[in-house]
Amino acid sequence: MRRRCVISRDEISRGVISFGVISLGLPLLAACSKDDAVPPRPKVGASGGTASAARAARRAYDGAPPVIPHGPFGASCTSCHGQWSLEVEGMGPSPPSPHGEGAGSMAYSRCEQCHVHRETEQLFAPSLFRGLTQDFRRGKRQHPLAPPVIPHQDLLRENCAACHTGPQARREIVCTHPERVRCGQCHVSVAENTEFMR
């Protein structure tokens, strides 16, 4: 399940890395042209907090698509965020795309439809919005040896390996058995928080 590959940012920006790409994510990334200002220095992991805090800082609420925490490189998003993680020199591992391709799903090929850059840290007006915070509780187990149920919604998170395996996975949720690839065989989603009653 794990594949590590170290590449440099220069290689990315030269566009020499090309994996089997679902489709292009070029338009916004390509905004970094020679005439443009130097892209902001990537801020991956630069929040100074834990990985969980950095994760939360990129989301309006738990479940929201994260904003892109680095500047544009002039390459496809899927060069680094494909099926596997890559270790990017000076930045650390890149998270793979968590979006699966289940029946009825749409192509998640236009990354910028949901993920946007930050061009400024300023606000137009102050916001009073307080979003749902991350749920740090573990999935419930029926007994100590039972597989835990999945404690979060799985829509758009169909690729379990993206977050639970590989060098980018947060320590506390690393899967102990990545060789077992069909996660749903043992771990089930919770559709609602009620119990069966006749």
Added chain:
Amino acid sequence: MNRRDFIRKLGTAAAGVAAFSCTDRDEATRVVPPSGGVSHFDLKWGKAPCRYCGTGCGVEVGVRDGKIAAVRGDPASPVNRGLLCVKGYHLPGLLYGGDRLLHPMRREAGGKGFSKISWDDALDLVAGRFAEALQNHGPEAVAVYGSGQWTVFDGYAALKWVKAGLRSNNLEANARICMASAVSGFMTQFQSDEPMGCYEDLDVADDFVLWGNNMAEMHPVLFSRILEHKRRNRGVRIIDIATRRTPTTEYADTYVEIRPGTDLALANGILFLLLRDGKIDQAFIDENVCFKRGIEDAKTIGYGCYGDQADRYLFEDAPRDASLDEVRAQLEEYAPKKVSEITGVSPSHIEALAEVYGNLVRGTVSLWCMGVNQHTRGTWMNNLINDIHLITGKIARPGNNPLSLTGQPSACGTVREVGTLSNRLPADMVVTNEEHRAKAEKIWKVPTGTIPAKPGPHTVDMFRALARGDIKVIWIQVTNPWVSLPNLSRIARKPGGPFVIVSDIYPTPTTDAADLILPSAAWVEREGIFGNTERRTQHWEKMVDPPGEAREDALQIIQVAQRMGMGSLFPPPEGDWHKSLYEEYRSFTLGTGKDLASYDELLGTRGMVWPVVGGKQTRYRYAAGHDPYVKKAKGVHFYKAKGYGEKAAFWFRPYHAPAEVPDAEFPFWLSTGRVLEHWHTGSMTRRVKELHQAVPAAYVEVNRVDAQELGLQSGDLVRVESRRGGIELPAKVDGRGKTPRGSLFVPFFDEKKLVNLATLDAMDSISKEPDFKKCAVRIRKV
């Protein structure tokens, strides 16, 4: 407590113990900061359509402690199947800007500043101003200007109050500047508004022809649907006809670059080739199509902005019967060589487009939005696209349809279906038709002759009349005209002029121009119904309380009507009035082919696509086997077109040049539009941190070669100005959009960089929709 309740409570308690067992809590505390603890299951979830564009994506809204804490795409919605765009995912933020309008505010004496007043005083003031204007100046001196963001409740309340209460037709909505050309296109050809197809076309067509339509940014979820279809089915093609490269172009199989304002020539060129090569469906034409022509002289028609037309644009077309042979002769003018000279499109591309439409085995869907509608001949361009589908028989069949896209969440459901325009009544009826007025007066239980037969002014003329002082009082709801209208300096607010009331949720340049500001409830802070592009009517419940004293727009109108002695028009607002108001409106639609679902039917569904008869939706209008009003065993029946013998009308529409073209003094084209992250004038999306920070300010896209000649680099401050006005903003070279040489593009969301100071108030001759896409400007480095 009975046995079942006891067991349920016991089970709940046990589950709670398990969820917060010491072991789990300790482990969580050890590995991560204990700042979390609330899961998605702790939220109360409700369904609603998205607040933004006309796609009508289904959203699940999570509420905690009376506030929205999260949203997620609704997997059960047939529109978006669980996926949203970045605006949709950040919907909660639109309600929680720190500068929400919380109380009614009246402009202080002397003109500057506002002071808080009570709702009673505010409503008395509105009622008093309207009554005074009616009494002293008549029904043409009052006006209401609403929105495609009005819910059906809001729009219907406004329609009834203005047309039956005030006895005025001075009711308009911003869909006039957005979708009116699509309306007049459908009305002139099918005598009924709105598309015959639905979103399922996007899953089955072979070819998608995008006419000036940047779907990847403006209708991203629908574009994803096409991309998914394309990924699964090799051979599906996207053809992007556009005046600039956009993110949509990156996914197109063919990019057809066209000079601004020449699409009429291209469409006629396609028609010429289809007829020349016999790639038409003659049997379909014989059975279902008639031919029409109208006034075709450019000078007679004009553009609505020069000479006498600069005050009032009153042109009306004069239809006459024509024939296929007559049309064929007229189209001889549009051979590929000549069309290529006009449009800049190569003859091979023109031939290729005709091949796409002329291949009667492959399904073809045409898609368009503002590029076609905001056009000085927008109705004509709508007609020509529909013509292509009519002449090839590629219409009212799965995967074969013209599908105009809408920009606002209820441009269809409210403005087009309820009829909140100066000439319209519900369900395709118009005030100029005596029978239609009589039907409305009967349903509304008002005396015969209540509704005036003369239409009021269209939007641009309404604001021209306001600037002249002919309109004495105007109430603006859910829209921001002092950012969104063209040639803004013409309608600049002058002190001491007409009395302006604005209902909105945030301060905007329009509230800056107001004499009275009323705070409105937004989206899920009130109950609502929207109708989307594919004729889907969607209901949502109120989920959270509005902040401060904010109230829903329909309630504001009903309470003013009460104060003016017109309260009998509406159910008592103290009770549960939504259902009865909607059911009264729905009665207009029953039996007309535009039958809406009942209130109760809407409650339990992710919307229903009209006509809804016997509880069944209609995916394809006019199509046998789909539309219950079609009695034929197969084929189509354009049963709404009574005036055309129940056939659809093919219109010959010639090419006319735009109202203004670049010259030596103003050598660049200027086009305006939107970006993915912001919705229209940005009054909501700019309050959302993630969206504002992604695109914090407007810019002007400049072609790379032009930039080199002008000595410009990205980020340089430039001045873009037309004969009417100009703005300063940063240049962007080869951004997400790439303009061809001689063309500039500016998004219009930024109230501090008002590109509409430069745009021209030229209009479509029939729909009176302004053309924001084409005017002449110059650019220089500041």
